[in-house]
Amino acid sequence: GAVVSQHPSWVICKSGTSVKIECRSLDFQATTMFWYRQFPKQSLMLMATSNEGSKATYEQGVEKDKFLINHASLTLSTLTVTSAHPEDSSFYICSARDIIAGGPAEQFFGPGTRLTVL
């Protein structure tokens, strides 16, 4: 089946630093990738939709200058948390849509990245 990887799987950083999270589709091409954030014991909240070669679409309340998204190729999207603060500590999950595969479950999720900001 389709595989989506995320790197790193966990990261600890100091307040004020920037952190880049990569989301890769390993065996398929993804024109669209989604970035979610999940706080402990809560559901997934969509942050932004990332389209290859164009600007990301951010959900209401998500600061685009703080959460920079780049989708430069059909297999890679990156999320950069700029000037991270403790309140940004969360579990970040990406999903990618297989543009070729048929069927309803074309979105495949990565394993997530746990960010802790000290």
Place this chain on the structure above:
Amino acid sequence: AQKITQTQPGMFVQEKEAVTLDCTYDTSDQSYGLFWYKQPSSGEMIFLIYQGSYDEQNATEGRYSLNFQKARKSANLVISASQLGDSAMYFCAMREGKNAGNMLTFGGGTRLMVKP
């Protein structure tokens, strides 16, 4: 209004018994899809089952079945013969519209705990 509502924050079930996890949804679209995902403690989202709004039969995948009641806007997940490995968070999600690339909206989740 919440688009996806899961009213059971936590559920216990005895091993080998069946359990139903509730999900109701709200949409004005005629075309939509309903999904169930399992999230174990490791965090990955595991796709379980899908039901399209135009599907006349309830979806089934192994021990998972989806009780789709369109008029009531409910899409409950039934897990038969529960196993200890089924203990996890379960999320119901909806994709609105015909575009398969549309975003998913998730419910609040239900934590299922299977007792030996």
